[in-house]
Amino acid sequence: MKTIAEINHKINQQQAIVCTIEELKARVKETSISQVAQEVDVITTGTFEPMESSGAIINLGHTDPPINIRTCWLNGVPAYSGFGAVDIYIGATQMVKEGDEPSDRGGGHVIEDLIAGKTVHLQAVGTPSDCYPRSSLETSINKDTINQFYLFNPRNLYQNFIIGVNGGDRPLFTYLGPLQPFLGNAVYSNSGAISPLFNDPDLQLIGIGTRIFLGGGIGYITWEGTQHFPIQKRLPNRTPIGPAATLAVIGDAKKMNPYWVRGCYFKQHGPSLMLGIGIPLPVLNEEVVLRAAIADEDIVAPVVDFAIPRRVRPTFGLVTYAQLKSGRIQIEGKTVRTAPLASISRSRQVAEELKEWIESGNFTLTEPVAPIPMDRSFIPQDIWGSQIRLD
Structure with a gap:
């Protein structure tokens, strides 16, 4: 032993x-x-x-005046922004925002670009309040201009x-x-x-x-x-x-x-x-x-x-x-x-x-x-009475 x-x-x-x-x-x-x-x-x-099933958490840092981000895109790819004023999560399989031309790039490509030190375009919309008066933000970021960036x-x-x-x-x-x-x-x-x-x-x-x-x-x-x-x-x-x-x-x-x-x-x-x-x-x-x-x-x-x-x-x-x-x-x-x-x-x-x-x-x-637990079963999501559509 x-x-x-x-x-x-x-x-x-x-x-x-x-x-x-x-x-x-x-x-x-x-x-x-x-x-x-x-x-x-x-x-x-x-x-x-x-x-x-991968993604990255990013903390952008506060702007002046501050913004409470509620909708956000990185290189046109939506990022989730519902858990902190300037914390966002971008998923690897997330596609470009609705209304854009179909693209063969998505969240995984944004993550790769940031890791490679490339510049990424950020567009964000906030909910104005007394704490966070700013309503929008458009800028460029890279891994050196943000705080936390981790998978x-x-x-x-x-x-x-x-x-x-x-x-x-x-x-x-x-x-x-x-x-x-x-x-x-x-x-x-x-x-x-x-x-x-x-x-x-x-x-x-x-x-x-x-x-x-x-x-x-x-x-x-x-x-x-x-x-x-x-x-x-x-x-x-x-x-x-x-x-x-x-x-x-x-x-x-x-x-x-x-x-x-x-x-x-x-x-x-x-x-x-x-x-x-x-x-x-x-x-x-x-x-x-x-x-x-x-x-x-x-x-x-x-x-x-x-x-x-x-x-x-x-x-x-x-x-x-x-x-x-x-x-x-x-x-x-x-x-x-x-x-x-x-x-x-x-x-x-x-x-x-x-x-x-x-x-x-x-x-x-x-x-x-x-x-790691070794007794977990797999629970499917069965929606009883629903009809299958394969349009």
């Missing part, structure tokens, strides 16, 4: 043995779980994929997800990208066996307060994520067979790198955010290594038909991530092309960069202050 305090002492002395998750898996094959558990102190994991993401790091296909007769434009008719392609979003939460399936090593790599800077796990569903059915190795645990995270966007925070757009669906996140896993005992030794052959995801416009869609069964990464899967006797939304190469880079931070003594581990 090791402790996080003992591992941090080695990190501070620049003596910690750190492996990326792929290096760990290779090392287990060459030696044994027991030997690796004795030799390795930290495992670094990473992913770079769309994380739509606060309600749902990141899905522990597994679905594979999207289209069994219908017309193209579909989805949050997984275009799905071609007649099972023309299959798209998956998770990076598989290198993805952080696959390697700590019961969230025994992380919790509220865990320090992480977030967007090229340091972040923290703050709570369970929205749609957190840890009681998903699981294989004997404890990995879930579909969407399961999620995490809420926070981090200082002023210290992030736009290489790891990229606005993106899904055709005829909307904007989102590509985000790099890495989690260090302390090697406290042999079980940590056993869980992290899983391969793409050992984990599965469900193939879901998006042609059926319902919350619960029919599936074509489960396939392994090894099959997905081969570029082809079989669905009812038909060979179907596959492609990932996650960047496998950048996911590896996240793990490698986090490894460098730890080896250099610039990143230590934190003890969680509380565990």
